[in-house]
Amino acid sequence: MSDRGSSAVRLHDVEKTYRAGSVAVKxxxxxxxxxxxxxxxxxxxxxxxxxxxxxxxxxxIDRPTAGTVEIAGTAVARLxxxxxxxxxxxxxxxxxxxxxxxxxxxxxxxxxxxxLLAGAPAGTRRRTAMAMLDAVGLTERRxxxxxxxxxxxxxxxxxxxxxxxxxxxVLADEPTAxxxxxxxxxxxxxxxxxxxxxxxxxxxxxxxxxxISQADTIVTLRDGQLAEPAGEAA
Amino acid sequence: MMxxxxxxxxxxxxxxxxxxxxxxxxxxxxxxxxxxxxxxDVYVLQTTAVERGGHLTVYSKGFFDFGSGDPAxxxxxxxxxxxxxxxDDPVLKPMTAVVTPVQFLGGVAENPENGGSRTFFATGFVPxxxxxxxxxxxxDIGARxxxxxxxxxxxxRGVIGLGFARNLGLCESLHLADCxxxxxxxxxxxxxxxxxxxxxxxxxxxSERGAxxxxxxxxxxLLAATAGGAPNIVTMQIDRVERQGAKEMDDGYVVMxxxxxxxxxxxxxxxxxxxxxxxxxxxEDIPAxxxxxxxxxxxxxxxxxxxDYQEINTYYGQSLSFFQSMFSFIAIIxxxxxxxxxxxxxxxxxxxxxxxxxxxxxxxxxxxxxxAQFLLEGAMVGLMGATLGVGLAFLAAAAINSSGLTxxxxxxxxxxxxxxxxxxxxxxxxxxxxxxxxxxxxxAFFPANRAARLPIVDALRHV
Numbered sequence: 001m002s003d004r005g006s007s008a009v010r011l012h013d014v015e016k017t018y019r020a021g022s023v024a025v026k027x028x029x030x031x032x033x034x035x036x037x038x039x040x041x042x043x044x045x046x047x048x049x050x051x052x053x054x055x056x057x058x059x060x061i062d063r064p065t066a067g068t069v070e071i072a073g074t075a076v077a078r079l080x081x082x083x084x085x086x087x088x089x090x091x092x093x094x095x096x097x098x099x100x101x102x103x104x105x106x107x108x109x110x111x112x113x114x115x116l117l118a119g120a121p122a123g124t125r126r127r128t129a130m131a132m133l134d135a136v137g138l139t140e141r142r143x144x145x146x147x148x149x150x151x152x153x154x155x156x157x158x159x160x161x162x163x164x165x166x167x168x169x170v171l172a173d174e175p176t177a178x179x180x181x182x183x184x185x186x187x188x189x190x191x192x193x194x195x196x197x198x199x200x201x202x203x204x205x206x207x208x209x210x211x212i213s214q215a216d217t218i219v220t221l222r223d224g225q226l227a228e229p230a231g232e233a234a
Numbered sequence: 235m236m237x238x239x240x241x242x243x244x245x246x247x248x249x250x251x252x253x254x255x256x257x258x259x260x261x262x263x264x265x266x267x268x269x270x271x272x273x274x275d276v277y278v279l280q281t282t283a284v285e286r287g288g289h290l291t292v293y294s295k296g297f298f299d300f301g302s303g304d305p306a307x308x309x310x311x312x313x314x315x316x317x318x319x320x321x322d323d324p325v326l327k328p329m330t331a332v333v334t335p336v337q338f339l340g341g342v343a344e345n346p347e348n349g350g351s352r353t354f355f356a357t358g359f360v361p362x363x364x365x366x367x368x369x370x371x372x373x374d375i376g377a378r379x380x381x382x383x384x385x386x387x388x389x390x391r392g393v394i395g396l397g398f399a400r401n402l403g404l405c406e407s408l409h410l411a412d413c414x415x416x417x418x419x420x421x422x423x424x425x426x427x428x429x430x431x432x433x434x435x436x437x438x439x440x441s442e443r444g445a446x447x448x449x450x451x452x453x454x455x456l457l458a459a460t461a462g463g464a465p466n467i468v469t470m471q472i473d474r475v476e477r478q479g480a481k482e483m484d485d486g487y488v489v490m491x492x493x494x495x496x497x498x499x500x501x502x503x504x505x506x507x508x509x510x511x512x513x514x515x516x517x518e519d520i521p522a523x524x525x526x527x528x529x530x531x532x533x534x535x536x537x538x539x540x541x542d543y544q545e546i547n548t549y550y551g552q553s554l555s556f557f558q559s560m561f562s563f564i565a566i567i568x569x570x571x572x573x574x575x576x577x578x579x580x581x582x583x584x585x586x587x588x589x590x591x592x593x594x595x596x597x598x599x600x601x602x603x604x605x606a607q608f609l610l611e612g613a614m615v616g617l618m619g620a621t622l623g624v625g626l627a628f629l630a631a632a633a634i635n636s637s638g639l640t641x642x643x644x645x646x647x648x649x650x651x652x653x654x655x656x657x658x659x660x661x662x663x664x665x666x667x668x669x670x671x672x673x674x675x676x677x678a679f680f681p682a683n684r685a686a687r688l689p690i691v692d693a694l695r696h697v
Binding site for chain 2: 056059061062081082085086087088089090094096098100101102103104105109113114116117118161
């Protein structure tokens, strides 16, 4: 934790406007924000306040209308589509609300997939993916496809997939929303443990009070703007 | 991993994929069955032409374009020397199965019993050589022509068409079925006195087989102009009647021993022939044999030309073009059906997997790889469908070939087995297999491109 306190994400005056015909909707309005590296940060906001949009901009799967986004020291606005894809493959892990595992791949293959995209050799892929499945407690289920797994198991696979390439940043959009409270609590505990073990920056968009209670830092959004400066959670 | 995802994704909605593959398979099988059927028919036509007239025919220079109306004056002099030159040539010898002379002629035939007459078109050949030519069987089709039953040592006999026999009122005397008598008031030409006074050249006494072998056969008189322009008449015994496929041919068809034909055309003058036929062991040797013949003729200053069976039998090329245009037509229809079917299947697949596309793009998969993923799936669907189609075609061929069905080709008098020649269609099988796989891949292009261009956030939001 030597560099705890440096920024994994820096946003400067970021805006995002959607156009529906002649109507322009400003989803993000001039946000300037730094997210500390190796923190468990929560992005908290009511529905429609822009937290998923902000998460998409930070995840480099959407581009801002204005402002700059810097992830792990890289100004992503300058990157072309392929370079941005490669950047995501190396730097960012995603955990989705609906798990979003690739249905035709087994649990093991889903976890191995990001390593393949990162160009890891076969031996490394096998060792790392198996270790990650072991860490999330799914070694026995490694050959099962997503439709043979429970919701909690799917999210464990998704967590393993997000962390397997040791990304600088893991983004999770409502990761417990589709889980019952006990499974959700287990997943939160798992993510907390994995974050500590992997020393990675986690950024969540969530409503889940249990998840929020685990935050190192909370960022609150309201109407596409920061409601209050980011700060250490109590 | 891309192959793994493609293969498993194809079978995610197995009913739809199976339907698409079956469409491709049926299309492939239809094209191959037609190609094999057409190929068999083309080989039947070729076998018929080669059995009858060999692969190459040597004529006097200019005969082919200008001499068909009067073959007598275009005869090849000293033809036996030319035939020997061809037979003994060390280059041609290993390629050649039969070298034989042939005489074409035309004239007027008369039935002396009733005075009925009509024009005829005749071929005179060496019966033993003709029998040898009927053994040609490069495509394992078997003898296409009936043996004429004529013999080298009996120059008196000939074979005529059924229509010719009917026209001359020979039905009754030849005991022919399906051969009505002429009407009682059938007009008869008055024979000019100078023709009636011509001496008949009857060879019946020259026959080595003798009358003891042959029952008394009806005779006809054949009148033709000799090479010198004088009229000449010979008497021919009718050995057999053979129905011909085309009426105009059947009504004037006469074949006879070469000696009789030469006697009629050349009389007491030098006996020549219209052409010298070469039958090769293999059709693929035609260009080499033709080139060698031209070299030989140039070296010996012989004013001869060489024509192949395709030039002589124009229907062969026409049939080939007909089958090719039919195949192209069928191929275009099937190609369009495959194009739209695969495009629809891949389009639905992209729609159903929109969220998955968003996820993989978020994980770092490039647009190009998404495009390649769906193109690969299109290719695999095409490949599996086309492979299945090849199997179906072989099954269909086996069933049809063992069914015993027959059909009569246009211009042919006898039915032939309905067969599919899959063994000879290897090039077509590979071609159809590749083309339909490519069409299937191309059909996936637009859906693949749409998938690749999906904005990630929109794809992830897709329900």
